[in-house]
Amino acid sequence: MSELGVLEETHLTFRLAPEMELEVRACACEMAKSIRMSTDKVEEVGMAVVEACINAIEHSRAADGQLHLGLAVLGSAEADEPRVLRITIQDQGVGFDCSKLVPPRIEDNLKSIRKRGWGLKIIEGLMDEVNVLSGEGGTSVVMLKVL
Amino acid sequence: MTEGLKLKVERRDGLAVIYTDGYINNQGGEEIAEAAYGLLDEGFRTLLLNLAGTKIVNSIGISILIEIIEKMIEVEGRLSFCDLTPTIEKTFHIMGLAQYASIFPDEQAAVTGLQAGAS
Numbered sequence: 001m002s003e004l005g006v007l008e009e010t011h012l013t014f015r016l017a018p019e020m021e022l023e024v025r026a027c028a029c030e031m032a033k034s035i036r037m038s039t040d041k042v043e044e045v046g047m048a049v050v051e052a053c054i055n056a057i058e059h060s061r062a063a064d065g066q067l068h069l070g071l072a073v074l075g076s077a078e079a080d081e082p083r084v085l086r087i088t089i090q091d092q093g094v095g096f097d098c099s100k101l102v103p104p105r106i107e108d109n110l111k112s113i114r115k116r117g118w119g120l121k122i123i124e125g126l127m128d129e130v131n132v133l134s135g136e137g138g139t140s141v142v143m144l145k146v147l
Numbered sequence: 148m149t150e151g152l153k154l155k156v157e158r159r160d161g162l163a164v165i166y167t168d169g170y171i172n173n174q175g176g177e178e179i180a181e182a183a184y185g186l187l188d189e190g191f192r193t194l195l196l197n198l199a200g201t202k203i204v205n206s207i208g209i210s211i212l213i214e215i216i217e218k219m220i221e222v223e224g225r226l227s228f229c230d231l232t233p234t235i236e237k238t239f240h241i242m243g244l245a246q247y248a249s250i251f252p253d254e255q256a257a258v259t260g261l262q263a264g265a266s
Contacts, residue, residue, distance in 0.1 A: 019172070021205070022170070022203070025203070040233050040234065043202075043232060043233070043234035044234050044237070046203070046234075047203075047204075047234050047235075047238060050203065050205050051205065051206055054205055054206065054207065104242075105243070106213070106242055106243030106244065106246060106247065107243070107246075109210075109213055110213065110216065110217050110220070110247065115210040115211075115213045115214060116206070116207070116210050118206040118209065118210065118242055119206050121241060121242070122206055122238055122241055122242070125237070125238070125241035126234070126237065126238070126241070
């Protein structure tokens, strides 16, 4: 997807708070609909965005209390044809070590007191490409959905 | 803030159906769990969760549904789902919930399937 250019781009900032994930979801879904993504894919984008926001709300401990949303429509510049929606969810929190993440398994989850930790697995299952960058400067989740 | 999840419960012969309307987040999940555990206390061992009125769930809400599934396994009961949006159904499959809870396309199919399973 590296040959694609940015046809349209928007950046928005939200205050990290319970249920702000629904506002962020609404913005991402609106952009997805505007480029005529199918209804099912729009809903998948919405669910992935909700999960990325919840991870930020619960784990970022961002001192500025903010979440940054980037929405970019990628496509062929010559044809002005949207091909991919790129969503970036970013916080300036404490970050985490991605290499220590263990993907959850339902059979273990059922026997465990802790039943959480599904967010990234859900995002990866719903989106076409996911990249997580995390460190002392915060966390950035970049998700691509092909039209 | 969204309005909280609304629930409606229908008790039938050996089957209780919980209808949800709204967002299943942590609070919504807890409300479903309270309803489900209440039905278990009443003696119901077959529960059907009809999600026709739910378009958005999150993983915190689903983790509480996993707790209910665990409880149902403990009491040799059965929790099933019907009327899921394609995205919620896909999410349940990604998580592997379908191995432990049946998913039916609609309530009629669920009732038929659960009756066949009980006989």
